[in-house]
Amino acid sequence: MIRTRFAPSPTGFLHIGGARTALFSWAYAKRNNGKFILRIEDTDIERSTQESVDSIIHAMQWLNLTHDEGPFYQTHRMERYKEVITQMLKDGTAYYCYCSKERLDNMREEQKAKGLKPKYDGKCLHNPEPNSCTNPVVRFNNPKTGSVIWDDLVKGKIEFNNAELDDLIIARSDKTPTYNFCVVVDDLDMQISHVIRGDDHVNNTPRQINILKALKGTIPVYAHVPMILREDGQKMSKRHDAVSVMDYKKLGILPEALLNYLAKLCWGHGDDEIFTLEQFVNWFDIDNVSSSPARFDMKKLFWVNAEHIKMAKNQHLLQLINEYLASTGINSSQLYQNLPHLDPLCIIELVKSRSDSINKLSLEVAYFYQPIKYSNLDADKFLTQDAINILKAFSTKLTTITNWELDTIKAMIKEFCNEQNIKMPALGMPLRLKICGTTQTPSIDNIIYLMGRDEVIKRITS
Numbered sequence: 001m002i003r004t005r006f007a008p009s010p011t012g013f014l015h016i017g018g019a020r021t022a023l024f025s026w027a028y029a030k031r032n033n034g035k036f037i038l039r040i041e042d043t044d045i046e047r048s049t050q051e052s053v054d055s056i057i058h059a060m061q062w063l064n065l066t067h068d069e070g071p072f073y074q075t076h077r078m079e080r081y082k083e084v085i086t087q088m089l090k091d092g093t094a095y096y097c098y099c100s101k102e103r104l105d106n107m108r109e110e111q112k113a114k115g116l117k118p119k120y121d122g123k124c125l126h127n128p129e130p131n132s133c134t135n136p137v138v139r140f141n142n143p144k145t146g147s148v149i150w151d152d153l154v155k156g157k158i159e160f161n162n163a164e165l166d167d168l169i170i171a172r173s174d175k176t177p178t179y180n181f182c183v184v185v186d187d188l189d190m191q192i193s194h195v196i197r198g199d200d201h202v203n204n205t206p207r208q209i210n211i212l213k214a215l216k217g218t219i220p221v222y223a224h225v226p227m228i229l230r231e232d233g234q235k236m237s238k239r240h241d242a243v244s245v246m247d248y249k250k251l252g253i254l255p256e257a258l259l260n261y262l263a264k265l266c267w268g269h270g271d272d273e274i275f276t277l278e279q280f281v282n283w284f285d286i287d288n289v290s291s292s293p294a295r296f297d298m299k300k301l302f303w304v305n306a307e308h309i310k311m312a313k314n315q316h317l318l319q320l321i322n323e324y325l326a327s328t329g330i331n332s333s334q335l336y337q338n339l340p341h342l343d344p345l346c347i348i349e350l351v352k353s354r355s356d357s358i359n360k361l362s363l364e365v366a367y368f369y370q371p372i373k374y375s376n377l378d379a380d381k382f383l384t385q386d387a388i389n390i391l392k393a394f395s396t397k398l399t400t401i402t403n404w405e406l407d408t409i410k411a412m413i414k415e416f417c418n419e420q421n422i423k424m425p426a427l428g429m430p431l432r433l434k435i436c437g438t439t440q441t442p443s444i445d446n447i448i449y450l451m452g453r454d455e456v457i458k459r460i461t462s
C-alpha cells in the first residue's frame with residue numbers, strides 16, 4: 001500500500017514550495033490508490049502557532065488536496081517518542097550524554113581550528129560520567145563506519161559516509177524529542193512508504209535512515225523535489241514575492257490553475273501545458289520530476305489561469321465573482337438588480353475568454369451593471385460631434401428592430417454602416433464607450449443583444 005505524507009511545520013502560512021510538495025505527495029498516493037496523510041510537525045513550540053496550523057489546513061482545502069488520515073500533531077505524540085527513546089537507551093542504539101556545554105563548545109572550537117567538521121567525539125558512549133550532570137541529553141549512536149545509500153526517486157543515488165554524521169541529540173536535557181527523531185518515529189508508525197519532500201531535507205535523510213535502521217523499521221522510498229526559485233534565479237523571499245498560497249487566491253488565481261502551474265514547473269507530460277487535477281493524477285509519476293530547481297514565472301501562471309478560466313463552468317465562476325465583489329464591498333445581488341433582465345451567466349460566457357484572473361473577470365462582469373463612467377480623454381477622442389450624430393441615428397435605427405435576435409442585430413449594424421457610409425470603428429468605438437465605459441469590450445453586437453434595447457438606448461442617449 002502506498003502511503004505518503006505532507007508534514008508542514010506550522011511556523012507560517014503554506015508557501016508555494018510546500019504546496020507543490022503536498023501536490024506531488026497527494027497525487028502519488030491518489031495515482032496508486034494509496035493514502036495521503038497530513039502531519040503537523042509542531043514540536044518547535046516557540047515558533048509553531050495555531051494560526052499557522054489553521055492557515056495551512058485552509059490553504060490545503062482551497063487547493064482541494066484532501067488528506068485521508070490526520071491531521072496528526074507531533075505534540076500529541078510525546079508519550080510515544082519517550083517510549084521509543086527508552087527502548088533505544090535499553091538496546092544501546094542511544095545513550096545519555098552528560099557533557100557540559102563548556103566541554104562541547106571547546107571541542108567544537110578545537111575541531112574548527114584544525115579545519116575539521118564539528119562533531120561529537122563520542123566520549124559518553126565509551127566513558128560516561130553520570131554524576132557530572134543531572135539533566136543529560138540523549139544521543140543517537142550513529143554507525144561509525146560504512147555509509148548510507150539510497151536511490152532517490154528524483155535525484156538518483158545519494159551516498160553519505162557515516163563518518164561524516166554526528167551522534168545526533170534525539171532528546172534534549174528537558175527530555176523533549178528533537179526534529180529528526182520525531183520524523184522517523186512518525187514515518188515508521190504511520191507506515192509511510194514514500195517520503196516526498198523538498199530537497200532542503202536531503203541532509204536529514206541519512207540521519208533519519210540510520211535511526212530507522214536502528215529501530216528495525218522499513219526504509220521508505222525518498223524523493224527530494226527541487227526548490228522553486230524566483231524568475232531571476234534568486235531564492236524567493238517573503239518580503240518581495242507572493243509566496244503564500246493564499247496570496248494567489250487574492251490575485252484571482254484559481255486553485256486548479258495554481259496546481260497545474262506548480263506541477264508543470266517541475267514535471268512534464270509531453271507537451272501538455274494545461275490539464276485538470278484528474279488528468280495530472282492519471283499522468284503523474286515521480287520519475288518525471290526534474291531534479292534541477294524551477295523558476296517561477298508569474299506571466300506564465302496568469303496564462304495558465306486564463307486557460308482554466310475558459311474551461312471553468314460559468315456557474316462556478318459566478319460564485320467566485322460574487323465572492324470577489326463581496327471582498328471589495330460590492331453586494332452582487334444588489335448590483336445585478338440594476339439590470340434584472342441581464343443574466344450574469346451570459347455576461348460571464350461573453351467575457352470569460354478575455355480575463356486572466358478572477359479579479360479582472362469580476363470587474364468585467366460588474367461593469368455591465370454599473371453606471372457608465374469614462375475618462376475625459378476617451379470622450380474627447382471618441383465622442384466628437386460626428387460620433388454623437390452617428391449614435392443618435394443608430395439609436396433611432398435600434399427602435400426599428402422587430403425581432404430582437406443576435407443575427408438581426410448584426411445585420412442591422414452592417415446595414416447602418418452602409419447607409420451612413422461609415423466604417424465599423426466610427427460606430428463601434430463611441431458605441432462601446434457609451435455602453436461599456438471603455439473601448440475594450442467583447443463583440444458589441446453580443447453586448448447590445450444581451451443588454452436589451454431599452455438599456456442600450458438609455459446608455460447611448462444619456
Ligand code: GLU
Pocket residue numbers: 006007008009041183196197198201
Ligand atoms: N516539517 C518539515 C518542513 O516543514 C518537513 C519534514 C519532512 O517532510 O520530512 O519543512
